[in-house]
Amino acid sequence: MAVITDELTQTDAAFAGNRLLATFSSEARKLIEPFGTMVEFQTGDIALTRGEQVVSSLFPVGPTLVSMEIELCGGRTVEAALIGRRGAVGGIVSCGQAPAFSRARVLVGGQALRVPMKALEDAKRESPFIANLFCRFSDYLLSQTMQSVACNAYHSIPERAARWLLHAQDRTGNRIELTQQALADLLGVQRTTVNAVLQSFEQDGLIATGRGVVRITDREGLSQRACECYERLETHFNSVIGGTGHGDS
Structure with a gap:
């Protein structure tokens, strides 16, 4: 993982190219932008390892795609959630640092905005919008996991x-x-x-x-x-986040 030289155009791309960050007002953006760093991932990189303390969150930009995987005995893995430019990886839904439960593996390389957990926690305390947005994303992430369970069992x-x-x-x-x-x-x-x-x-x-x-x-x-699972998750994403962060329903 390489750190990209801090340039205004890079962070502009992050706030325009990530669906969560794109909902931020200029005031909300100021709470995390000074602490963010653009990083570059290669396909196959491990962004998080199970049991590792989560010290920052990653907001994928552009084509970057990350699989949250559950590791099983014998070296097998199963995907629990798929995260790209519509979400974030690592700590966004927790309260402070906590160990990662799943492994985060980069499926498609690209850029992401990395923000330290302390900066995110401070931003959530100062901005009800940011706190609410992250709670809403937590709801969507849980729905994706639950829908995957049903899908794997019956479809x-x-x-x-x-x-x-x-x-x-x-x-x-x-x-x-x-x-x-x-x-x-x-x-x-x-x-x-x-x-x-x-x-x-x-x-x-x-x-x-x-x-x-x-x-x-x-x-x-x-x-x-x-199967029906795709449409259900799309409907739920638009209901809880949409284009405004408050849901479009």
Whole structure:
């Protein structure tokens, strides 16, 4: 992880490119911007390790995509939540420093604004808006985890794969840098199973695949293949956060 030289244009990009930060007023922005540092992640970087004390939060910008993973015996992992430019990683919903429960692995490299926990806690005390926004994001993050439990239990692998790709597109764009093995690990299935699903999607013109890349070519068609979980989470995000931080409902 490299630290990017502090430039005004970099922090401007962070507050414009992250959905949480974009809801900040100029007064709220002043409470955390002086303490923020732009950092660059590479695909595969570990942003947080389970049990590690969380000393700062990361606000992904642009295509940066982070998977919150639960590690199991035998080296297997299962994704609990997917976070990109619509959210934050590490400590945003806790009260002060606390150990990380899951591992945060960077799926798609890119930039993030790193803010120390002390600065965030001070900002929450000074700004009811910031405190409320982070509570709302906590609610959305919990809903994502709960919906994943239901999805993994009852929906087919093609439905789950389509849902995951739609969520990834929302957070990182049409071009998703992801290997088939990585997607299989995230879904908790065999690579051969994911390979068959992606081949089916590609034959139907929904996606195009390359070496370590998946491009969404027919979002509407892919949406028809996804389970109801995608729409439920989108509706909830708009209800609790939306474009204002207070929800659009």
